[in-house]
Amino acid sequence: MTGLLEQPKTDSAPQLSLPMAQRQARLRPIETDGVPALLAERVTKRFVVGRKRKPVVAVNDVSLRIPRGEIYGILGANGSGKSTLIRLVSTLLTLDAGRVEVFGHDIEREEMAVKRVINRVSVDAAFFKKLSPHENLTYAARLYGMDAGQAKRDAIEILARLGIGEKRLSRPLEQMSRGMQQKVAIARALLTSPTLLLLDEPTTGLDPRSKLDVQAFIEELRDTHDATIVLTTHDLDEAERLCDRIAVINDGRVVVEDTPDALKAKVAAERGLAPTLESAFMTYTGKSLDDDLGDDDKDDDDE
């Protein structure tokens, strides 16, 4: 994983004084009033691991309010609780405390209604690897009650946009590169037209080219689809490029939440640091994004 720290610094302060110029202008507005796409109130999740009696608090008293149409970034080191938060919203984990609503539907009481409007892409593109993308996507589409023929046409279109030609779609998935598999995973999620799309480190571990493709595609989605996107990432550039707002999460807690510009301005004004997301991250978490790997017991069963 290449973090900002290892990269040559090209985005020094002068450029950052007009950061909005780097971002494309928004074509579709964020609906700040009305029912939020995602509402989390004081959400907590603990895991008891092995014989150790003390549970790990993976998500600790997290509250979020994400309006419809926003791309919301969750930035955190490995083991900070990003995936756990995404899984809680995806109904793959039960809440220990707190509550979550998706477009006003409580995820516990109205689980089916929530499941119909969400989808998720995770860091590993999990598929039946012997089956073709086409067979995998048909399976996924049918699970959501979609017509297989329509699903096939949509998949071809989405994948063409991501640079995967139609003739690749009938060969076993295991023959594809990881970058391509991840693109198929994105197609699988989009196929069901989710209004809340959960992207859990969608670009981690991808080659630079695929990474750019995926990022460009997320930008396109923002402008062309009626989807709210929650994006977890490890990558400061990505967060800055894509997200309307960012929450920095550390040891399961949201330590700060704001627009990328405001975060940068804040560290510059309050601490006199360079106005970068990197200094904001260091300031609020007390770590750099790269030195989290391998310390303590947090990453033992992760990637």
Added chain:
Amino acid sequence: MTLMTRELRASYAFVERNFNLTKRYWGWEVAFLVYAVAGALAVSLIGKDQGSDRLLLTLVIGAVFWNYLSVVFSFIAETVAWERWEGTLEYTFMAPVRRYTQMVGSTLFAVAYGLVHTVVVLAVLALFFELDLSRANFATGAVFMVLGSFSFIGIGIMTAILPLMYVERGAQMTFVLQSVLLLISGVYYSVDILPGWMQVLSHFSPATYVLEGVRAGLIDGTGIGDLFGDVWPLLIMGTVFIPLGVWLFGRAERYAKRTGKLKRVG
């Protein structure tokens, strides 16, 4: 779109997926068929060796129907293990699909697959031994097979829980259950020879009744009307085991979601 179409489509998703997987692993399917045929032949040859036609038929039926039941059972039990292995479990569980729908789909395919398997094994054995089935009452055999399928689907669903709850060795644990069923159900011998406590257990295995019924039908030509003693336990088990299995599966799913057992990586 009505709820019904949605659920049917979702059910079909599992049938089609399993069909595609079976097709993709066809080499393995052939090997598995060879394994099943060889196993059934080896056991049946004991009857030939003893020079008893009745023993031969008893063993052939035991081997063939045990094969059917274990194929159905393990197919259902392995669906979760398979998805865990591929890492797709989270995606299937995230989809807006009722567990009943998922089970119906997986089960329909398992039964169809088991039938194909059984027909092949039975055909090979019939040719090999030039079996005399002139007195056989095939209707009785078919009724017991259908009735027994329901119970085995229920047990299969209950067994599918193991890989859901035990990330590491859940799939292997299903084999243990399978061999216990083999032991107590009188597949290759009469349950009367078992010690008393095992005979008590044998009453709780649907396979016991299926095999008794099928043997009476195929060897002695007994009609279904005279076998009610073997029919009613299967009716009860079928109606109890499937809902019980789905209910238990739901409990296990909740447990897995509470303890974080669905995930593989990330």
